[in-house]
Amino acid sequence: MCILIRMSGCTRRVHPSRLKLMQPRLLWLEHRPTLSAALRRKGQSTGLKSSLHPTPAFPPRAASVYTTVPPRGPLRSVPVLCSSARGLTLTPVAFASSSASSTPTPAESVKTDTPTVVPLRDIKRIMRLAYPERWRLAAGVGFLTVSSAVTMSAPFFLGRVIDTIYTSAADTESMAASLTSLCIMLAGVFLCGGACNAARVYLMESSGEQIIRNLRASLFSSILRQEVAFFDRNKTGELINRLSSDTSVVGSSITDNLSDGLRAVAQAAAGVSMMFYISPSLASFVLLIVPPMAGLAIIYGRFLRSISKRTQDALAQATQLAEERISNMRTVRAFGKELSEVDTYTQKTDYVLNLARKEAMMRAGFFGMTGLSGNMMILSVLFKGGLLTASQHMTVGELSSFLMYTFWVGISIAGLSSFYSVLMKGFGAGAKLWELLDRKPEFPLNEGRVLPADQLKGQLEFCDISFAYPTRKETPIFQNLNLSVPAGNIMAVVGSSGSGKSSMVSLLLRLYDTDAGKITIDGHDIRDLNPFWLRGHIGTVSQEPVLFSCSIRENIAYGALNPDAVTTEDIYRAAKVANAYDFIQTFPKGFDTVVGEKGVLLSGEEPKQQLMNPKQPPFFSALDAENEFLVQEALERLMEGRTVVIIAHRLSTIKNADTVAVLDQRCIAECGHPTELLGNKEGLFRKLMEKQAFLQEEQQRALI
Ligand SMILES: Nc1ncnc2c1ncn2[C@@H]1O[C@H](COP(=O)(O)OP(=O)(O)OP(=O)(O)O)[C@@H](O)[C@H]1O
Numbered sequence: 001m002c003i004l005i006r007m008s009g010c011t012r013r014v015h016p017s018r019l020k021l022m023q024p025r026l027l028w029l030e031h032r033p034t035l036s037a038a039l040r041r042k043g044q045s046t047g048l049k050s051s052l053h054p055t056p057a058f059p060p061r062a063a064s065v066y067t068t069v070p071p072r073g074p075l076r077s078v079p080v081l082c083s084s085a086r087g088l089t090l091t092p093v094a095f096a097s098s099s100a101s102s103t104p105t106p107a108e109s110v111k112t113d114t115p116t117v118v119p120l121r122d123i124k125r126i127m128r129l130a131y132p133e134r135w136r137l138a139a140g141v142g143f144l145t146v147s148s149a150v151t152m153s154a155p156f157f158l159g160r161v162i163d164t165i166y167t168s169a170a171d172t173e174s175m176a177a178s179l180t181s182l183c184i185m186l187a188g189v190f191l192c193g194g195a196c197n198a199a200r201v202y203l204m205e206s207s208g209e210q211i212i213r214n215l216r217a218s219l220f221s222s223i224l225r226q227e228v229a230f231f232d233r234n235k236t237g238e239l240i241n242r243l244s245s246d247t248s249v250v251g252s253s254i255t256d257n258l259s260d261g262l263r264a265v266a267q268a269a270a271g272v273s274m275m276f277y278i279s280p281s282l283a284s285f286v287l288l289i290v291p292p293m294a295g296l297a298i299i300y301g302r303f304l305r306s307i308s309k310r311t312q313d314a315l316a317q318a319t320q321l322a323e324e325r326i327s328n329m330r331t332v333r334a335f336g337k338e339l340s341e342v343d344t345y346t347q348k349t350d351y352v353l354n355l356a357r358k359e360a361m362m363r364a365g366f367f368g369m370t371g372l373s374g375n376m377m378i379l380s381v382l383f384k385g386g387l388l389t390a391s392q393h394m395t396v397g398e399l400s401s402f403l404m405y406t407f408w409v410g411i412s413i414a415g416l417s418s419f420y421s422v423l424m425k426g427f428g429a430g431a432k433l434w435e436l437l438d439r440k441p442e443f444p445l446n447e448g449r450v451l452p453a454d455q456l457k458g459q460l461e462f463c464d465i466s467f468a469y470p471t472r473k474e475t476p477i478f479q480n481l482n483l484s485v486p487a488g489n490i491m492a493v494v495g496s497s498g499s500g501k502s503s504m505v506s507l508l509l510r511l512y513d514t515d516a517g518k519i520t521i522d523g524h525d526i527r528d529l530n531p532f533w534l535r536g537h538i539g540t541v542s543q544e545p546v547l548f549s550c551s552i553r554e555n556i557a558y559g560a561l562n563p564d565a566v567t568t569e570d571i572y573r574a575a576k577v578a579n580a581y582d583f584i585q586t587f588p589k590g591f592d593t594v595v596g597e598k599g600v601l602l603s604g605e606e607p608k609q610q611l612m613n614p615k616q617p618p619f620f621s622a623l624d625a626e627n628e629f630l631v632q633e634a635l636e637r638l639m640e641g642r643t644v645v646i647i648a649h650r651l652s653t654i655k656n657a658d659t660v661a662v663l664d665q666r667c668i669a670e671c672g673h674p675t676e677l678l679g680n681k682e683g684l685f686r687k688l689m690e691k692q693a694f695l696q697e698e699q700q701r702a703l704i
Contacts, residue, residue, distance in 0.1 A: 152405075245315060293370065317348055460645075466480060493660075510527070552595060568591075572591075
């Protein structure tokens with residue numbers, strides 16, 4: 001449909017390659033955001049910038065950007081060739097907006113209250129999660145029942161063995177016969193129990209992993225569907241922590257743990273029943289200890305649930321910090337902040353440690369109590385059971401069986417308390433996950449009108465637009481902004497840093513909705529259009545290149561609607577249209593060169609040409625001049641017949657535009673043909689251009 005171009009103050013050209021696989025009607029090229037812009041986005045003052053040098057209207061940029069737009073077909077992203085200190089890189093760029101991340105306001109953050117009782121809906125959520133695995137889990141429970149029955153029958157039969165030894169001690173032969181048959185039978189039963197136990201563990205663990213995987217997939221899908229403002233409020237590291245750590249805590253709380261918990265319940269129930277069967281009076285006496293222990297377990301479980309939630313939140317914050325610093329390592333290194341960042345991270349992890357210590361204290365007290373009560377139970381059995389045996393009310397075998405059941409019941413109660421505590425941890429960690437999973441995005445991803453291809457001309461209208469970012473409602477970016485871009489025209493948008501050039505593009509891509517006014521494409525309000533379709537018809541090219549850590553081939557194919565259906569010929573054709581084919585072929589692995597995260601490995605790959613002739617001037621600087629022409633040419637080809645919005649600072653780029661719009665004071669202050677606007681000596685555009693020219697001269701002089 002149309003093309004949006006954002007360009008910086010230095011050399012920049014456009015290079016078409018991935019866009020070959022798509023058909024945008026609008027392309028946007030963007031420059032690298034400045035430090036001042038980054039600071040502004042964080043809501044900080046720009047004092048640093050003004051103390052270093054006067055705020056330029058168009059700050060000089062460090063990198064050149066080459067971008068291309070493909071011809072027909074659905075557009076998802078745009079490859080960018082970027083010549084910088086790292087060398088020349090090729091990148092797919094889907095959205096070039098330099099979005100700001102700002103601290104979530106308490107009202108906007110996901111709620112964090114922990115109710116003291118597990119709400120029924122949380123239990124239902126957990127059950128729903130386990131539902132797809134119901135058959136495996138049911139089979140697991142079946143095997144569990146058999147293996148528990150075997151385990152719990154063991155003390156009874158072992159008691160019989162003891163009684164056989166004692167009662168038939170006089171008749172050695174019959175004792176040996178009974179003992180042999182009993183032992184053979186018991187060995188068979190135990191073998192069967194062992195097999196059932198193994199089957200139970202396998203079924204429960206594999207369905208556990210499946211549940212965790214389903215949970216992660218649903219969560220990731222829910223996160224990716226959220227509107228862009230959601231990501232301004234919720235930080236990447238935190239979301240990643242939810243995806244990795246919280247899902248695992250929740251998943252294991254309902255699988256391995258559930259399996260162990262069920263086993264503990266079954267064994268405790270069977271054990272208690274057998275204790276009553278053998279000696280009701282002794283069982284009533286021994287089990288008096290259970291009610292106080294159960295009360296203690298409930299209090300402990302509640303504490304655990306709340307502390308687990310706090311621990312997961314604290315961990316998410318620590319991960320957020322680590323993610324942000326590691327992904328901006330160059331900035332950290334440039335400012336020599338490694339040690340202070342380590343301190344900050346250590347403080348965050350210290351907080352996690354403090355919470356873990358509190359949990360450890362409670363755990364120590366609780367498990368100390370359960371251990372003590374278990375031993376007290378055994379002691380009481382020996383005491384009272386010994387008296388009953390002495391008074392001939394119990395045989396030695398019965399006492400032995402009873403003692404073993406007491407052991408089992410003790411172990412099962414300990415297992416139950418551990419099950420309960422892990423389950424409570426799961427509920428604690430799950431609170432935030434449910435909110436993320438249930439969150440409805442503010443705008444739909446793939447709903448709304450789709451215009452027939454023949455109706456699409458690419459006329460853009462910004463009508464009375466007022467807008468402020470959701471995280472900074474008090475700072476309006478636009479107020480009653482009006483701008484019209486006729487279909488097929490090239491419109492250059494200029495303005496000082498922070499005047500809202502990128503924000504205009506974000507609104508056009510419907511990354512945010514306007515507060516008032518509307519944006520139309522061929523007279524259709526973009527809010528009525530399907531956002532997925534809309535973005536598919538807008539090519540955006542940013543100066544800030546984004547490469548995924550896979551091969552150049554995969555990076556180019558990323559732009560296609562169905563990357564798996566893209567053939568090698570498609571990739572080569574796209575690269576040729578972008579004038580990037582020869583350049584890519586110079587790498588030893590050609591299109592299979594793995595570019596590494598953000599493309600860093602690409603600069604490490606020495607092109608063959610340089611390897612062959614080390615005396616040649618550095619490859620990239622030689623290629624730059626050549627590429628400048630190639631990319632410019634490719635871009636010009638691609639701009640034909642499309643509406644193009646260029647965000648640029650250099651007069652050489654702007655003067656080819658049909659119209660220039662100058663952004664100032666939250667609206668379009670001047671609009672007209674570049675020559676006409678330059679003719680107005682008092683005009684804002686003229687002043688901006690003079691400042692730019694001055695800066696370039698200054699730059700040149702500094703370089704000399
Ligand atoms: N996601 C965001 N959340 C909050 N504020 C933002 C966001 N993105 C940009 N801003 C703010 O909006 C204002 C306009 O930013 P924008 O990036 O559109 O300006 P620009 O003219 O493109 O600037 P530059 O040329 O320096 O990139 C700035 O004050 C910026 O801090």
